[in-house]
Amino acid sequence: MGLLKFSLTTFISLLFLACEGEVSSADLFEIKLDGKKREYFQSEQIEVSINNKKNIKIDRVRYSIDGEVLEIQNNTIKLDIEKLGNKTLKAVIEYEENTAEISKNIRVLAKDPPTIYTYKIINQYPHDIKAFTQGLEFFQDTLYEGTGSGGMAKSFIRKIVYQTGEILLQKDLESPHFGEGITLLNDKLYQLTWKSGFGRIYDLSHFNNLGEFKYGKSREGWGLCNDGTNIYKSDGTEKIWLLDPNTLQELSFIEIVTNKSIFNMANELEYVNGKIYANVWQKESIMIINATSGAIEGVINMAGLKEKVKQHNNLDVLNGIAYHPERKTFFVTGKNWDTLFEVTFTPK
Template identity: 35%
Template sequence: MRTYPLPVVLFLLSLVMICSCSGKAGKSAKPVALLEIVPAARNYRYGQAMSLHIKIKAPKNQLPKTELFLNNELLVTDQREEFTHDISGKGLLGVNTVRIVTTSQDGRSSTLLRNFTMLSDSAPIACSYRVVREYPHHREHFTQGLEFHQGHLYEGTGENGRSALYKTDLTSGKILLSAKLDDRYFGEGITILDGKIYQLTYRHRTGFVYRLSDFAVVDSFAFASQEGWGLTNDGKALIMSDGTETLTWIDPSGFRVIRKLQVADQEKVYRYLNELEYDNGHLWANVWGTDMIIKIDAATGKVKAVFDLKGILSVMAAGTSDRLDVLNGIAVLPSGNLLVTGKLWPKMFEIEPVCSE
């Protein structure tokens, strides 16, 4: 093996280091963005004055292009070293995401993400209820969706192997029409729009469309959420819940997402939103695992009222069912009263809201 004198080896190593360093010097460093949300706070109030102060760390002769996004909407593109952008009134209820993308002159980029939470600027009113009337409910129905339409009650039920769709007479409880889902599907929320019934499934990320008159399946659709929970409509779009704090508006013709809305009051974001019912600009929603129904402003996501239905099951005689599950099922009656029930409950209740303004 050929060997080289030590001075030659040192000379070659020096050349390698010089080349390496000169290569690095020819390439600009990635620009770095610093963000300050003004004012600094743990949470923010809907509509309050806010601004974003951005400072870029980069050589002054190589200032990058900076793109500022709020919830995926591009707010401004800037090339200054430091600037402030007002976002008063632009934040949405719930978690908001600020994204800053800086791109250097040679195309290198970096991204900064920062979240902030916005809560309602008003407290919901507290409401209770008065039971107006009781109606029969099939004890084996694991209620996931409820809707009163043109004098009849429509119900979607869950559990694998038992999920189905029903049309019943409200007063007698007689089943007038039914359709069973394939055993692999766990049925979820339902809604009626333009002569069709739409039904979600739990974890298959699939929904079905039925003809209202005979429950024949006429279409199916996919949705992006990991789970399907509640479903209603505002006369134009489907509105679904997925067990989180987010409600999603979906175009019923192409099933694309139109918009999303998070739900919050002045203290917290509401998760576990379940069964839904739309009524005149507001949404009624069960909060899963509680005796609570909330009334939501469909435009903003603000919780306007909280209904405590605690004790409603006490009117049922003990032992009327081997198993009672959670409150789940809301329908608006022509009188404006609510029809509520639960999974495997033997009764439904027409209730009149009693609120303290």
């Protein structure tokens, strides 16, 4: 009985000591930020400190976001980070020959509000009223278009003489797949599907099917564009994904932000000189997004354009934006619009 009592006591003591040894970093330390806020601005300087819950001697603290170490001076860090949005501020604490890592979730917003732009119509061209436009892009003065299955026709991709609307080549997407955004890179055309979870690759000459790629963490397929090297993909959330042009795997993402909030619903995309121009789903506006940081640097008010096309029961929203590099103008249209508009944008 005495031996049993001793063994049980010993077991309980060892169990207690083991539990005592499994102290988490959060039990020892906590990141404290100036004003206890959760939202800050890019390049903002904020006071930071460590709440040392057990009064342990701390030898060194390093702070980082997205793997980039932040310089600290006089207990102040500067949020001089490249990508904005929802972020995790990490602190690596060295103490008594041990290391602890703790974190705090914050939101880093754009420093400046977006500039408001207006549009000017330069020319108008015929557009297929049955085309439920999802993607639009130029290549060597030829317009390429991808559509969804809304309105009066099924999904397809086609290349067009933009001045006349003449169809040079078309390939339909088999049902039940719903076509979405397109982009052209390295003599290939890439097309998204909305909810089918895959995209398709075609050659430019004959639209022969070269293969498919599956989505990773992105929710759906909405818009596509490219910067000549990388491909960008929107999925209806606050994220725009950066895709490897060879494997089409999602490498990273930016989050779309203003100086006040995180924004979602970027639809059709077009990349021009470091900026992503994005149709806003169900809105008569286009965002100008910094392709590196995700900051919305401009908003183009496109109000009134829809009223200039033929009004009918299947008429839908503004969608489709393509930049013509030689003309240095943009071409925009909408779902089941009978007109393609050539426009320029100017600050209001």
